[in-house]
Amino acid sequence: MPQATDWADVRVVGIPRALLFYRFGVLWTTFFEGIGRTVVVSEPTDKAIADAGEHRSVDECCLASKVFIGHVESLVGRCDAVFVPCYPTDDHRAGFCTKFQSVTDMVKSTFRDQHLRVISCEVRNARKMKDVRRPFEEMAARMGVSPRDARAAFKSAWEAQEAHDKAQADAQIRRMRALDERRRAAAGGDGAADEPLGILVVAHPYITHDPYMSSAVTDALADMGATVLYADAVDHERAYKKSFEFSDTMPWLINRELIGAILMFEDHIDGIVLISAFPCGPDSMTDDAIMRCIQGKPILNLMIDAQSGTAGVETRVESFVDILRFQQKGGYVHA
Ligand code: SF4
Structure with missing residues (x-):
């Protein structure tokens, strides 16, 4: 049967700058550009x-998925179709929360009156290159792209995403080493200066790296002189494998990587800030497990929602940093 090319007329692809764009956005944009499309990112x-x-959105949706819908709306009229991939999973430990299985249908339904065109593909295992390549090649075929061109575009896109992720992870390792070095220097000094303070921010990348969601937290940490490390800016494969030291059974790929990153960095940090979007189901379980099982590191657990003003968040971050600084100087508990 000949392959349908019903998306061949889609020349301008809109990509919402939200949710998994912050994890796979380089792959997505490089792929579409590689098959000759113009990409408009919200x-x-x-x-x-x-x-x-x-x-x-309905009230029950999490803040992150509501923001995603806002990004889709901002693309209406600016592209021929919006790209909304679907990430169901065969392995719960390498999968995503249910939002990523339903998001394509959710967008089609929400924007049915505007007749918004949606192109999509179904990725069943985001960790395995061939399981990502096949749906992208199938999507490209519907866009009228030859198998050879689609394969070449995918290869470039996969490599670009890997290079981007590696650059982020390498930069973070350099920040961590600089922090260790300053700590050693402070330990050998006269004690007059504040010791450096390393804080690991643990959140889904679409929270951490969307300034609207989390800059109140990260800016407050930086303003108070803390070195901010990010649990998502790591070697993802290494963090995923490390997470099995914490739990064999815990679901959700990103949550596993975040937990693996905590284990990788815990000897280099002074405290942990968890940020989740109200009312995130996966985080409500994994954050609770982190607070119960990660011993010896103070943890601040922040939940952000659409009504959050920044003042409340900043006050909590400042109190947390004050406590950590006081602890560095001898603390509340003396031997
Ligand atoms: S993991 Fe949480 S924040 Fe992310 S889409 Fe699912 S419910 Fe929303």
């Missing part, structure tokens, strides 16, 4: 985008 999240998503 603008960074602002209040108008967040409010639009809130307005179109």
Whole structure:
């Protein structure tokens, strides 16, 4: 049977700057550009985008998925079709929360009155290159692209994403080493200066790296002189494998990687800040497990929602840092 090419007329592809864009966005944009398409990525999240998503979503949706819907709305009329991939899973430990299985249908349904065109593909195992390549090649075929061109575009896209991830992980290792070095120097000094403070921010990348969601937290940490490390900016494969030291059974790929990163960095940090988007189901389970099982590191657990003002968050971050600094100087408990 000949392959349908019903998406061949899609020349401009819109990509919402939200959810897994922060994890796979380099792969997605490089792939579409590689098959000769123009890519329009929505603008960074602002209040108008967040409010639009809130307005179109049901209350039960998490803040991150509401923001995603706002980004989709911002692309209406700016592209021929919006790319909304679906990530169901055969292995719960390498999968994503249910939002990523339903998001394609959710977008089609939400924007049915605008007749928004959606192109998609179904990735069943994001960790395995061949399991990602096949659906992308199938999607390209529907866009009228030859198998040879699709394969070449995918190869470039996969390599670009790997290079991007490696650069992020390498930069983080350099920050961690600099922190260790400053700590050693402070230990050998006269004690007059504050010791450096390393804080690991643990959150889904679409929370951590979306300034609208988390800059109140990360800016407050930086303003108080802390070195901020990010649990998602690591060698993902290594973090995933490390997570099995914590749990054999815990589901959700990103949550596993975040936990693996905590184990990789715990000897180099002074405290952990967990940030989750209300009412995230996976985080409610894994954050609780982290707080119960990670011993010896103070943990601040923050939940952000659409109503969050920044003042409350900043006050909690400042109190947390003050406590860590006080602890460095001898603390509340003396031997
Ligand atoms: S993992 Fe949590 S924050 Fe992310 S989409 Fe699912 S419910 Fe929302």
